[in-house]
Amino acid sequence: MxxxxxxxxxxxxxxxxxxxxxxxxxxxxxxxxxxxxxxxxxxxxxxNDVARDLSKGKTHNIGVVMPHTKHPYYTGIINGIMDAAFPAGYRIVLLPSMYNADVEMNYLNRLRRKAYDAIIFTSHGISLEDLVNYQTYGSIVCCHDPGNYKISAAYTERIDSYLAAFKWAKEQNVHDVSILLSRDFTLSATSQLTRKAFSDVFGHAPSNDLLRTGIVTYEDGYASARSLHENNQTPDMIFSNGDDIAAGARQFYLDNNLPVPMLIGQENQLSGQLLNLPTIDHNFHEIGRLAFELAISDETKQVSVESKFILRNQKDCSDS
Structure with missing residues (x-):
């Protein structure tokens, strides 16, 4: 050449x-x-733009690792990152992982080879120890509370909004709550916080019989409601991990002329607004913006954003 x-x-x-x-x-x-x-x-x-960028010590490429884009958590963060990156002159490279630690390690090694100036992990299957160790090769930002690990992070404070949601549910004389999650308690810090908030309010752990995991889409919500019905389980409430997911569960009951349980969604999506669903807004767009700012800074710090339980009138939620 x-x-x-x-x-x-x-x-x-x-x-x-x-x-x-x-x-x-x-x-x-x-x-x-x-x-x-x-x-x-x-x-x-x-x-050769790559060689030119490397000679300047910057590629202006930021890698964003995400397991998938099916849940609004990821799309919200990506939108926040993109809105901040474009005016700053940075390119965003989406790096799918499906929580595969080997794939994520390959992305870290590409950071080591200067393919990116920084990597943002929206979620990860790799250990936090590995992320911390690779910071010597470039900025790394995670999108959850890293605890005592010294790594940059932008994340939402979830526990108070979860507590508020479950306290409201208890005030409605709810007893049997079906919880729909993306990942199992053993794999996800978010799922662990959900379980903790439920246990703190109701005085016992969530029922395993009413728990469904691997739920990320409207279709998953519909299928989870069908699963509950086929197993003769009739929860008073479904606490879902997305408004679209709650809408899917609701639709199963309507399609089969069954009573619709009370519903709580998350992410303040359009479906929840149209259906008047109580929801939790985690402000993921802001998390994405903050994650990008951390990625291009020279600081290692952690910033958080409050989430909010939004209570709406559910009187029309079961209407056809």
Whole structure:
């Protein structure tokens, strides 16, 4: 592949002069500019942007690791990152992982090889210890509370909003609550907080019979309601991990002329607004913006945003 040294030999001018011509710098004679441009045109030379960026110590690429995009958690964070990155002149590279630790380690090694200036982990299957160890190669930001680990993080404070939601449920004389989660308690800090809030309010752990995991879409919500019905389980309430998911569960009951349990959604989605569902807004767009700002900064710090339980009137939630 041709480089500026080849152009210098062919044009008869120095590599420094060639570089000035390519980058439209001053202090280049007309004769030199014409000679260099003639070689560039003849050999169809295109500058290597990657090499140029590396010479400057920056790629202006930020990698964003995400297991999938099916849940509004990820799309909300991505939208926040994109809205902050574009005016700052950065490119965002989406890195799918499906929680595969080997895949995520490969992304970390690409950070080590300077493919990205930083990586934001919206979630991860790899250990926090590994993330901390790789910070020497570039900025790494996670989107959950890292506890005592010294790593940059932007995350939402969830526990108070979960407590508020379950306290309201208890005030409605709810006893049997079906909880729909993306991941099991053993795998997800968010799921653990949900269980803790439920236990603190109701005085006992959630029922395993009423628990459903792997729930991320409207279709999953519909299927979870069908599963509950087929197992003769009739919860007073369904606490879902998304308004679209709650809407899916609701639709199963309506399609089968069954009473609709009380519903609580999350993420303040349009479906929840139209159905007047109580919901929890975790402000993921703001989390994405903050994660990007941390990624391009030279600081290692942790910032959090409060979530909010939004109570709406459910009187029309079971209408067809």
């Amino acid at each position: 041709m480089n500026i040294h080849d152009i210098a030999k062919l044009s008869g001018y120095s590599a420094a002069t060639v570089s000035r011509v390519i980058n439209c710098r001053k202090y280049v004679s007309d004769n030199a500019k014409l000679a260099v441009q003639k070689v560039i045109k003849e050999y169809d030379y295109v500058p």
